[in-house]
Amino acid sequence: MQEALCLRRTLKGVHASGFQEEDIKGSWELAGQELQDLMHISRARKPAFILGSMRDEKRSHDHLLCLDGGGVKGLVIIQLLIAIEKASGVATKDLFDWVAGTSTGGILALAILHSKSMAYMRGVYFRMKDEVFRGSRPYESGPLEEFLKREFGEHTKMTDVKKPKVMLTGTLSDRQPAELHLFRNYDAPETGREPRFNQNVNLRPPTQPSDQLVWRAARSSGAAPTYFRPNGRFLDGGLLANNPTLDAMTEIHEYNQDLIRKVSASSQRAWTRCSQEPTLFQQTMLGTDPQDGRWFLHTHSFICARRAT
Numbered sequence: 001m002q003e004a005l006c007l008r009r010t011l012k013g014v015h016a017s018g019f020q021e022e023d024i025k026g027s028w029e030l031a032g033q034e035l036q037d038l039m040h041i042s043r044a045r046k047p048a049f050i051l052g053s054m055r056d057e058k059r060s061h062d063h064l065l066c067l068d069g070g071g072v073k074g075l076v077i078i079q080l081l082i083a084i085e086k087a088s089g090v091a092t093k094d095l096f097d098w099v100a101g102t103s104t105g106g107i108l109a110l111a112i113l114h115s116k117s118m119a120y121m122r123g124v125y126f127r128m129k130d131e132v133f134r135g136s137r138p139y140e141s142g143p144l145e146e147f148l149k150r151e152f153g154e155h156t157k158m159t160d161v162k163k164p165k166v167m168l169t170g171t172l173s174d175r176q177p178a179e180l181h182l183f184r185n186y187d188a189p190e191t192g193r194e195p196r197f198n199q200n201v202n203l204r205p206p207t208q209p210s211d212q213l214v215w216r217a218a219r220s221s222g223a224a225p226t227y228f229r230p231n232g233r234f235l236d237g238g239l240l241a242n243n244p245t246l247d248a249m250t251e252i253h254e255y256n257q258d259l260i261r262k263v264s265a266s267s268q269r270a271w272t273r274c275s276q277e278p279t280l281f282q283q284t285m286l287g288t289d290p291q292d293g294r295w296f297l298h299t300h301s302f303i304c305a306r307r308a309t
Helices: 021-044 048-054 071-088 104-113 118-131 141-152 214-221 245-276 280-286 290-308
Strands: 002-007 062-067 098-102 165-172 179-184 234-236
Touching: 062 104, 062 245, 071 104, 071 118, 098 104, 098 245, 104 118, 104 141, 104 165, 104 214, 118 141, 141 214, 165 214, 165 245, 179 214, 179 245, 214 234
Parallel strands: 002 062, 062 098, 098 165
Antiparallel strands: 165 179, 165 234
């Protein structure tokens, strides 16, 4: 079971091109009351996902955070996350078990994964405006790529940090129709569906998470047409999943189903292996009456299961 929180940018008229701090001054003033209301409500009655994260006991269900795309409008998401952190006293990374992001939301998802504070990311976005969004569209990709390498490391892999689980959306444009791809910091669940690259020799399989560079994943998820050029075969994930909530919940369901299948298969193999190898319980069972035999068989099965976990 999962609880999902989707943060969507709501400011209108804030554009990546020609973005200035004074452009959003009035918008922040309008949004200020909403943020104060959020803080008031949070202090009065903290949401379940915050209360669950603040307790010491193990949570009974996962918390999912979804961050949608929208360029520098990600500043709105940052401000909301800052308010949530202040209300809970807990870092965003420790509040959620899963984080999904598209485009600018993908950059923020990676920032959360790498323990970057939201106050720091607010400054990063203002620097990004000066360093990346220069000239006319489409913008040069070089400044953005250098910016991402500096923030996340040139050689950092997606699997270098395991928790929380993170997924970024991207659009594979080398096929018709285009296909959604998830950049993960964990192995993709096995769904039983045959991948399209197995059906077409012209399609290359995606890079495995253990080999996927973080900055390239961020670059691919944010390759918005007319803003930046494609990153190889990848375009902005917002073309297919600007709000990644439904795709994230589907991914978590498939991940859980795959985990159940693997645990079940592992337990079955453990029992088969143990039952085929003579043990003290089996030898004793052979020399006892059926009543004792059944009791020893049960004990034998229990020990095998405990050893297999």
